[in-house]
Amino acid sequence: MNHVDLQVNGYAGVDFNGNELSTEQVQHACDVMRSHDVDRCLATVITDSMDAMCARISRIVDAIEADSDIAKTIAGIHVEGPFLSPLDGYAGAHPKSEIRAATIEDAGRLLDAGRGHVRLVTLAPEQDPDGVTTRWLHDRGIIVAAGHTNASLDELDVAIDAGLSMFTHLGNACPSQVPRHDNIVQRVLSRASRLSISFIADGFHIPMMALGNYLQCVPEENIVIVSDAISAAGLGPGTYALAGQNVHVDADGAAWAECRTHFAGCATSVQTMAEKLRTELKIEEARIRTWTRTNPARLLAGK
């Protein structure tokens, strides 16, 4: 088995959040992804209006149901938003105007659009303070991850009790300046025995030195490497589309939002991330395999 990537917004010139997504485009993205050693992924839909998100989820499901090779590669859909923190820094690349509090009704609309293919939902626990939507999703077999959040420890614990089992790209989607001791990174690391935690290991989202520290704080079976790839993945520097936004990929490979205050996804494959972990952090191959293959595959298997 090759890599399993739980967060892919697009690949090889194809934006999974595009409004004109065709089955042929999804097929092309999957072909290139497989040539980069990614066997399975979750296609990721980010925050927009509920109508736009539902339409995008449906288009991806149309492609999955139309083509067996796509169905083998796209194991389902990761819905990242719209129940995220609207605060500066925490919202990251998600449009604040469309961010909203979690409700079972909206969660149900997203799941209905996914026709059984939604596997993972990332939300901010403070947007679901009693954990009602988290529990409702968990009871339907959906993996619920926290992300784009400044949840307090109490809010994290309520969410964990309601079924929260993951945290999405720790170290990102928080302001660059935070209180030195009580911040979301520290709070989540304090719960690392109870949450699978994903990291974007491109060296831009988190400097490799800091990533090395984080990795030492998380149990081996709870570390997951994700690409958060966008349409730029597998291509060079330039301007690329992400859900109607322009993303600028610099010569060094970093993918910036137009305002350049935050990243907007990633142009680096999991394959390259594995290589960086091996060469820059001197991590043994077997451990990298656990983080890029065994752990994400186990989560998809519902274990």
Ligand SMILES: CC(=O)N[C@@H]1[C@@H](O)[C@H](O)[C@@H](COP(=O)(O)O)O[C@@H]1O
């Ligand atoms: C697909 C996409 O847009 N992903 C970005 C991610 O790349 C970025 O890290 C984060 C916040 O930005 P920050 O890391 O600069 O805080 O927002 C979004 O999740």
